[in-house]
Amino acid sequence: MVWQKTLQVILFLVLAPFAGGLLSGLDRKVTARFQGRQGPPLLQPFYDLAKLFRKQSLVVNKLQTFLVGGYFVFSVFTGCLFFAGGDLLLAFFAMTLGEVFFIMAACSANSPFSAMGTQRELLQIMCSEPMLLLAAIGFYKVTGSFMVDEIVGTRVSPVAYLPGMFLGFLFILTIKLRKSPFDLSTSHHAHQEMVKGTTTDLTGNVYALIELAEWYEEVLLMGYIALFVINREWWSIPLAVLVCLLCYFFEILVDNVFPRVKWDKMFRSAWLVTLVFGGVNLLVLLCVRLIH
Amino acid sequence: MGVVAFLIFFPFLAAVILSRMKKQSRARDGVVAASCILIVAAVIGLTVKFLSGGTSHSYLIETPVWNAAILFGEVFLMGVVFYFGIRYKKYYVLLLSAAGTLPIVWLELSGRGIEGRPHITVDNLTIIMCLIVGVVGSLICLYAIGYMKDYHRHHTEYRDRSSFFLSMLFVFLGGMFGLVFSENLSWMFFFWEITTLCSFLLIGYNQSEISIRNSFRALWMNLLGGVGFSLAIVYSTLTLHAANIQDLVGFGTKGAAGVFVLVPVTLLAFAALTKSAQLPFSGWLLGAMVAPTPTSALLHSATMVKAGVYLLIRLSPLFCGNAAGTMVTVVGGFTFFATSLLAISQSDGKKVLAYSTISNLGLITACAGVGRYEAAWAAILLMIFHAVAKSLMFLSVGAVENSTGSRNIEDMHGLIVRLPKLAFVMIIGIFGMFLAPFGMLIAKWAALKSFVDSNSFLLILFLAFGSGSTMFYWSKWLGKLISVSHGSKRHPDTVHKGEWVSMGTLAGLVVVLCVLFPVISSGLVRPILMRMFHTAAVSVISSGDIPIMLLMLCMIVVLPVTARLLTFGKQNKPSLAYMAGVNEGDDRTFVDSFGQKKEMYLANWYFEDIFGEKKLLKPSLALASAVIVILMTVAIGGAF
Numbered sequence: 001m002v003w004q005k006t007l008q009v010i011l012f013l014v015l016a017p018f019a020g021g022l023l024s025g026l027d028r029k030v031t032a033r034f035q036g037r038q039g040p041p042l043l044q045p046f047y048d049l050a051k052l053f054r055k056q057s058l059v060v061n062k063l064q065t066f067l068v069g070g071y072f073v074f075s076v077f078t079g080c081l082f083f084a085g086g087d088l089l090l091a092f093f094a095m096t097l098g099e100v101f102f103i104m105a106a107c108s109a110n111s112p113f114s115a116m117g118t119q120r121e122l123l124q125i126m127c128s129e130p131m132l133l134l135a136a137i138g139f140y141k142v143t144g145s146f147m148v149d150e151i152v153g154t155r156v157s158p159v160a161y162l163p164g165m166f167l168g169f170l171f172i173l174t175i176k177l178r179k180s181p182f183d184l185s186t187s188h189h190a191h192q193e194m195v196k197g198t199t200t201d202l203t204g205n206v207y208a209l210i211e212l213a214e215w216y217e218e219v220l221l222m223g224y225i226a227l228f229v230i231n232r233e234w235w236s237i238p239l240a241v242l243v244c245l246l247c248y249f250f251e252i253l254v255d256n257v258f259p260r261v262k263w264d265k266m267f268r269s270a271w272l273v274t275l276v277f278g279g280v281n282l283l284v285l286l287c288v289r290l291i292h
Numbered sequence: 293m294g295v296v297a298f299l300i301f302f303p304f305l306a307a308v309i310l311s312r313m314k315k316q317s318r319a320r321d322g323v324v325a326a327s328c329i330l331i332v333a334a335v336i337g338l339t340v341k342f343l344s345g346g347t348s349h350s351y352l353i354e355t356p357v358w359n360a361a362i363l364f365g366e367v368f369l370m371g372v373v374f375y376f377g378i379r380y381k382k383y384y385v386l387l388l389s390a391a392g393t394l395p396i397v398w399l400e401l402s403g404r405g406i407e408g409r410p411h412i413t414v415d416n417l418t419i420i421m422c423l424i425v426g427v428v429g430s431l432i433c434l435y436a437i438g439y440m441k442d443y444h445r446h447h448t449e450y451r452d453r454s455s456f457f458l459s460m461l462f463v464f465l466g467g468m469f470g471l472v473f474s475e476n477l478s479w480m481f482f483f484w485e486i487t488t489l490c491s492f493l494l495i496g497y498n499q500s501e502i503s504i505r506n507s508f509r510a511l512w513m514n515l516l517g518g519v520g521f522s523l524a525i526v527y528s529t530l531t532l533h534a535a536n537i538q539d540l541v542g543f544g545t546k547g548a549a550g551v552f553v554l555v556p557v558t559l560l561a562f563a564a565l566t567k568s569a570q571l572p573f574s575g576w577l578l579g580a581m582v583a584p585t586p587t588s589a590l591l592h593s594a595t596m597v598k599a600g601v602y603l604l605i606r607l608s609p610l611f612c613g614n615a616a617g618t619m620v621t622v623v624g625g626f627t628f629f630a631t632s633l634l635a636i637s638q639s640d641g642k643k644v645l646a647y648s649t650i651s652n653l654g655l656i657t658a659c660a661g662v663g664r665y666e667a668a669w670a671a672i673l674l675m676i677f678h679a680v681a682k683s684l685m686f687l688s689v690g691a692v693e694n695s696t697g698s699r700n701i702e703d704m705h706g707l708i709v710r711l712p713k714l715a716f717v718m719i720i721g722i723f724g725m726f727l728a729p730f731g732m733l734i735a736k737w738a739a740l741k742s743f744v745d746s747n748s749f750l751l752i753l754f755l756a757f758g759s760g761s762t763m764f765y766w767s768k769w770l771g772k773l774i775s776v777s778h779g780s781k782r783h784p785d786t787v788h789k790g791e792w793v794s795m796g797t798l799a800g801l802v803v804v805l806c807v808l809f810p811v812i813s814s815g816l817v818r819p820i821l822m823r824m825f826h827t828a829a830v831s832v833i834s835s836g837d838i839p840i841m842l843l844m845l846c847m848i849v850v851l852p853v854t855a856r857l858l859t860f861g862k863q864n865k866p867s868l869a870y871m872a873g874v875n876e877g878d879d880r881t882f883v884d885s886f887g888q889k890k891e892m893y894l895a896n897w898y899f900e901d902i903f904g905e906k907k908l909l910k911p912s913l914a915l916a917s918a919v920i921v922i923l924m925t926v927a928i929g930g931a932f
Contacts (some may be wrong), residue, residue: 058867061776063708065864070851077847087837089737093728094844100727100767107771110706110879111869115894118771122764123897129760137744137752201869264902271757279753286747 005084012083012219013076020215021045023222027188027252034256049211057204060109067105068206074098075213079220085149088136095220098213099125102198109201117197121185123263127270128172131165134278138165139227141285152230159228164281166228170247171273175266176221179255182266222248293351295338296414296473299422302330303466307459315455321437324458325790328430331465335426342419343815350410350475358411362482363400366393369485373511376492382508388515392485392522396478399526405478406535413475413538416820420672421472421602424679427801428594429465431794435687436461436586438788442694443584450498457497461590464490468595472602477525477535484521484567484599488514491596494587495580506579513576517566524559532556537606541824544610551931557607558616558927561661562920564607565620568600568653571627571916577650581642585690588642592649593683598675601653604660605671609824612663615930619923620661623916625754627654630912632761637903639896641689641699644765645682648725651762652678652732658754659739662746665825666832670738672817673809677731680805681724684798688718691787691795701769702895706777713785715773717799722773724802726759726766729841731805738832761903768896775894778868779878806845810838 025042032039059065078094081087103121106114140146142161143154151158159166175182180189186197194200199210225247226240261269306327313320352358373389376382399405440454467486474480488511496507528534531552532543543553569577580591591597604611604620611617628651635647652674659671692707692714693699707715724730736759743751787795805812818829847854868875871892873882884890901907 057864059864060867060869061778063774063776066852067774069854070848073847073851073854074844077844081840086840087834089740090728090837090840093733093737096763097727097844100763100770103767104770104774108708108774108776109869110775110777110894111871112892112894113870113872115771115775119768119897122767122771125767126760126764129763130756133740133756133759134752137740137756140744195870195872204864206864267902274757275753282752283749286749 008084009080012079016079016083016216016219017212019222020218021049023218023248024215026248030249030252031256034252045211049208052208052211053205055204055208057202057206059203059206060111060201064105064108064202065206067101067108068202068209070101071098071105072209072213074101075220076216079216079223082148082220082223085147085152088139088146088148088151089133091148092132092136096125096129102210105202106198111201113195113200114198116194117185117200120263121198123267124175124178124182124185127182127267128175130271131168131172131274131278134274134282135162135165135169135224138162138278138282138285141282148227151227152232154231157229157231157236161285162228162281164277164284168273168277168281169224169228170250171277172270173221173225173247174251174254175270177218177251179251181254181258181261183255183260184263184266187260293349293412295334295341296351296412298334299331299338299426299469300466300473302327302334303462303464303469307462307466309459310455310462311459313455315452316441320455320458321790324433324437327462328434331426332430335422338414339419339423342414342416348413348415351412351414352410355411356407359400359405359478362479363397366396366482366485369393369482369489372489373515376511380504380508382512385508385511385515388512388519392515392518395522395526396481399529400478404529406529406533409476409536409539411476411479412473414473416816417602417605417672418472420676420816421598422469424594424598424676425465425468425472428679428683428798429461429468429590431797432586432589432594432683432687433458433461433465435589435690435791435794436584438791439586439690439694440584441788442786446694446697447498450500453497457494457584457586460490460494461586464494464590464595468599471599475536475538477521477528477537477540480537480603481518481521481525484563485518487567487596487599488518491580491587491591494591495583497583497587500582503582506576506582509579510576513566513573517563517573520559520566521563524556524563527559528553528556541607541609553610554614554616555928555931557610558619558924560603560607561611561616561620562924564600564603565623565657565920566600568597568604568657569650570600570623570654570657571630571650572913572920574627574631574650574913578643578646581640581646585642585686585693588646589683589686589690592646593686594679597649597653598679601656601660601671601675604657605668605675608660608663608668608671610663611661615923615927617661617663619920619927621658621748621751622919622923624654624657624659624661625748625751626912626916626919627651628658629654629754629758629761630908630916632758632765633903634905634908634912635765636761637898637900637905637908638765639701639898641692641701641704641769642686644701644769645685645689648762648765649678649682651758652682655736655739655755655758658751659742662742662748662751664742664746665821665827665830666738666742666745668821668824669813669817669832670735670742672821673738673813674732674735676812677724677735677805677809680798680801681721681730681732684717684721684795684802685725687791687795687798688714688721691791692718695783695786701772704769704772705894706775706780707773709776709780710783711785712782714787717795718773719770720799720802722766722770726762729806729844730802731809734806734809734833734841741832772896777879803845807842 024045029039075098078091081091106118139151142158143151222244225244229240229243230236370389370393377385444452467483470483492507492511495510496503566573631647631651635644638644656671656674659667871882873884
């Protein structure tokens with residue numbers, strides 16, 4: 001049991017960066033095609049990351065490096081917890097801790113762009129948090145457990161009972177992945193009005209840590225999507241991978257179709273979607289439980 | 293019994309001595325410090341003795357003399373309220389005070405009072421409360437010695453009545469000890485009114501126009517709650533022939549008497565909601581900010597507001613699945629959510645703390661109202677963690693205010709450079725308030741689980757959205773503290789030694805408690821809950837998660853080392869923050885494209901137009917009032 005969990009953690013630690021990097025390469029390629037460009041090679045993110053790691057950093061203060069370390073450690077830790085079959089809520093709390101380290105890192109730079117980016121980033125977290133929590137509660141209500149390894153052992157894919165939650169989750173996935181229209185705090189595109197937002201003052205190997213952490217986070221979010229699909233049958237696993245890829249493609253599409261919105265629109269729409277899709281789904285679940 | 297008597301009487305004795313002493317004298321400092329040490333020692337002694345004995349004790353079954361003394365005390369308190377009401381021409385408080393006190397006096401004098409039941413009880417919950425009141429309260433008193441010196445140096449416009457102030461702090465502690473030990477409702481009511489009156493005197497300490505106005509607001513709201521309390525006593529004495537909390541809980545809500553139990557329970561819950569500053573009674577707690585910081589720290593973290601939730605937790609088994617429980621959970625959950633939004637729009641440090649206090653109390657209230665084992669577990673742990681972390685926050689904001697002259701969060705920009713030690717303590721406090729693996733979060737987690745298990749749809753939504761906004765207002769405060777502006781001057785550290793002792797101990801407690809919470813849970817919380825809810829022990833946080841949380845704590849502690857390793861020992865080059873112009877080297881000014889020097893100021897977001905008091909406060913008050921009135925009517929009306 002312990003060995004199996006250790007193996008899962010090691011596999012996650014080793015494989016997640018590859019998966020995350022590939023997803024990111026795919027993103028760049030597909031986006032380029034959408035825009036009628038050739039696009040970089042699929043492995044370009046890996047070359048970029050390797051170069052970043054080799055570079056010396058310009059640091060604005062020593063504290064920041066420490067805080068970025070905190071962000072990295074807890075993002076990876078969250079993923080480990082999730083993929084070792086741990087508690088969804090605890091994974092959620094660990095993720096928040098990592099995010100707060102990230103916020104602190106960006107704030108400590110004390111530059112106008114990262115400061116503005118932080119406020120937007122905070123708002124993004126505030127927009128996405130309720131839905132993440134509700135989704136975890138939805139899994140619990142359907143499968144009777146918050147533990148990932150017990151949720152995946154369910155008879156019927158949870159998405160059958162959680163269609164609203166799934167849609168709500170897709171909505172906040174755009175916020176979490178910082179894709180347009182919700183790439184407010186920092187953007188992967190070069191038309192950011194705030195330079196690079198939260199990561200403006202991060203360079204070289206310190207910035208490389210942020211990139212790497214984001215890959216881990218991307219894989220974690222895909223894991224969340226997969227959790228909606230996986231059940232105890234073997235075929236649900238390839239199906240889950242397929243659904244993840246489709247969702248990711250959908251996110252890229254959205255990213256390229258919609259222009260960036262203002263923060264208040266993001267806030268109102270995210271909470272409304274959470275309330276309508278997540279809330280109603282939860283209400284139905286609770287009512288059905290009461291009848292039984 | 294000796295220790296119990298000591299804890300109730302000694303603070304009053306200390307208060308009398310202090311009120312007679314000269315202000316700003318060494319001897320007075322010594323008396324305060326010695327009294328604090330004695331109280332902490334007595335509390336710890338009581339805890340050890342209790343834990344080695346293991347069972348609860350009840351005392352004082354036949355007490356005609358003490359009853360008479362308490363009766364006299366109640367009339368005396370009414371007299372004091374009358375005096376202030378007439379002196380400041382606020383005649384409505386006379387009415388409220390009379391309406392609360394006279395029914396009790398009538399009950400006792402007409403011989404309808406019920407005798408033969410214990411008046412004092414020591415059980416696990418009282419021990420927990422004693423630890424909170426004794427340890428945290430004493431640390432706040434210790435802090436007050438140094439704080440009041442600086443306070444009067446900065447605020448020469450107020451008359452120095454610090455001896456009175458310190459003695460009132462001790463009266464408060466005595467009142468709280470009395471309240472938690474009291475088993476008899478009339479006795480509890482007496483101590484309840486002591487805390488009401490004492491908070492009134494403490495809030496009005498400065499005697500400025502605004503503090504008098506706010507103190508009377510606190511007085512009338514709490515007296516109104518007192519009226520509810522006294523009606524509950526009268527009703528339960530006359531109809532149910534019960535004057536004891538345990539007896540009241542013993543009736544249960546099923547059975548013949550069950551319907552009638554709901555009447556006093558609803559009234560008591562109403563009293564508790566006023567004391568815990570739930571919407572729509574949040575006004576008094578916000579107004580209490582005008583007083584010196586130890587007041588806020590004492591009222592908002594360890595004592596006053598905890599009295600309300602303590603009563604709710606005592607009554608918790610009676611709230612399961614009835615209108616009274618619905619009233620408590622809905623008001624509590626709504627308060628948690630609404631005030632966490634309101635806190636976003638505030639930039640005054642103490643005001644953010646006040647709103648977050650109301651918000652957290654809302655969560656505790658909601659947990660108590662659910663009326664189930666797990667929820668009550670969460671409520672008790674929230675109460676413990678909140679007392680420690682919140683008092684730490686109040687004390688450090690007070691210390692920052694005395695050092696820099698401002699308690700505005702915007703002015704705390706870059707505190708990590710200017711006052712590193714205080715900033716560090718504050719960061720620990722904020723971490724303790726909302727992040728894993730620290731206490732508040734553990735309890736919030738348990739609260740969420742119990743809401744989910746009891747299918748409380750509204751509460752789940754309140755918690756999900758409310759924790760998002762809670763994260764927002766704490767994180768942006770953290771961001772302010774941690775901004776590093778180059779070339780900032782360090783402030784001289786003017787914090788007194790006693791203040792450091794309090795803040796250091798509390799910061800240590802925040803960290804230690806997240807290691808110790810399983811011990812507290814199994815040693816103190818679980819046994820009492822099993823007795824209260826007649827169920828077997830349920831582990832609320834699964835045992836597999838505790839090592840993971842400890843691992844997280846260790847990771848935070850070793851993070852400085854890890855961060856070194858992660859950057860692979862590369863020599864990083866120091867540089868200046870990017871400002872889209874030439875940074876002048878101090879991170880505050882830059883030269884723009886026209887070659888002109890420009891000042892830069894970084895502000896947090898407050899969303900005045902969405903979450904501001906102007907926008908949200910009135911609707912929230914109206915909604916909460918409507919909920920209370922309707923559900924109280926339903927709950928009480930259901931009995932007839």
